[in-house]
Amino acid sequence: xxxxxxxxxxxxxxxxxxxxxxxxxxxxxxxxxxxxxxxxxxxxxxxxxxxxxxxxxxxxxxxxxxxxxxxxxxxxxxxxxxxxxxxxxxxxxxxxxxxxxxxxxxxxxxxxxxxxxxxxxxxxxxxxxxxxxxxxxxxxxxxxxxxxxxxxxxxxxxxxxxxxxxxxxxxxxxxxxxxxxxxxxxxxxxxxxxxxxxxxxxxxxxxxxxxxxxxxxxxxxxxxxxxxxxxxxxxxxxxxxxxxxxxxxxxxxxxxxxxxxxxxxx
Numbered sequence: 613x614x615x616x617x618x619x620x621x622x623x624x625x626x627x628x629x630x631x632x633x634x635x636x637x638x639x640x641x642x643x644x645x646x647x648x649x650x651x652x653x654x655x656x657x658x659x660x661x662x663x664x665x666x667x668x669x670x671x672x673x674x675x676x677x678x679x680x681x682x683x684x685x686x687x688x689x690x691x692x693x694x695x696x697x698x699x700x701x702x703x704x705x706x707x708x709x710x711x712x713x714x715x716x717x718x719x720x721x722x723x724x725x726x727x728x729x730x731x732x733x734x735x736x737x738x739x740x741x742x743x744x745x746x747x748x749x750x751x752x753x754x755x756x757x758x759x760x761x762x763x764x765x766x767x768x769x770x771x772x773x774x775x776x777x778x779x780x781x782x783x784x785x786x787x788x789x790x791x792x793x794x795x796x797x798x799x800x801x802x803x804x805x806x807x808x809x810x811x812x813x814x815x816x817x818x819x820x821x822x823x824x825x826x827x828x829x830x831x832x833x834x835x836x837x838x839x840x841x842x843x844x845x846x847x848x849x850x851x852x853x854x855x856x857x858x859x860x861x862x863x864x865x866x867x868x869x870x871x872x873x874x875x876x877x878x
Contacts, residue, residue: 616645619666621659621675621686626651629676629700653677659686666695673697729778736775743782744768749793751782757872758799759783760850761807762842763833764817766865770807773869788845796853804855805872806846813861815839 618637620629626649637645648671650662659682666673673695677683683702690697743751745768752758756779759767767783774781784793796804818834832838850857856875860868 616643617669617671618645618647619650619662619671619673620647621650621653621662621673621677623652623654623677623679623682625649626676629674632700633674654679654682656682656685659689663689663693663695666690667693671695674700676701732778733776736778736780737772739780739782740771740775744771746782746784746793749784749795752784752793752795752799754780755782755803756780757782757876758796758804759807760786760796760804760846760853760855761860762786762809762814762846764814764821765807765809765860766868767807769865770869770872773865774872777869777873779873786842786846786849788842792849792853801854802856802876804853805875806850806853806855806857807868808846808850808857808859808861809843810859810861811836811840811843814843 618633620626620633622629630647630649633647637643650658653659653662662673663686665671673690675683675686675697677686677699678701683699687697687699739751739755742748743755746752757774759770759781761767761783763785767785771781771783784796786792815834815836818839822828822831822834858868858871858875863871
């Protein structure tokens with residue numbers, strides 16, 4: 613079986629082009645294919661070098677060059693020496709330029725800026741899961757935001773919502789019988805947001821939760837005296853911590869999250 617050499621030429625890493633090449637090559641069954649990448653190609657001298665290698669080694673060239681001058685230079689050179697080639701980028705960019713009714717920036721590496729943004733978001737989401745409900749109090753020290761509140765004040769949904777906006781969030785449940793983690797008193801209180809809630813509202817929310825679980829509405833969890841005691845303890849704790857407080861009694865998660873972000877920026 614003859615060896616088939618494919619060159620991938622990119623002004624960035626070339627990972628996307630390589631994925632496309634292997635996906636396309638798989639349509640031809642088993643082939644003796646070798647793929648070689650040339651990354652960060654941004655000068656004509658490098659293009660000349662790759663063209664000469666492609667001629668010598670009879671390679672098929674796939675290129676993704678977003679800088680129009682370099683892309684056009686590559687095409688002219690490839691045609692001149694007669695090497696088989698495909699431009700994966702230009703037609704797509706041209707089509708989208710018409711669709712968006714604007715000119716492309718022509719800057720290499722922008723995909724990886726988006727990737728960094730994506731990975732930062734994923735990292736924040738994983739952080740929110742790992743340090744939910746104070747499973748590990750060390751997360752308080754590493755968080756961008758620490759949410760403090762009694763049960764059913766939307767700490768977890770808020771953590772996840774803020775994580776999507778790339779904030780690392782830890783949340784701490786406030787329970788009178790449990791001493792607060794010492795880490796709360798070792799960080800800047802401006803990072804901590806207390807989630808306040810109306811007593812009657814909390815009793816109602818907890819009662820609904822018990823009903824969903826098929827439990828008695830008269831359980832201590834939704835008992836007015838118990839709830840009042842928890843909220844009293846919450847007020848004492850936020851005073852000790854010295855943090856800011858948001859009333860979440862009748863707010864949607866999105867509304868509370870936006871208010872938290874505004875507080876962080878003041």
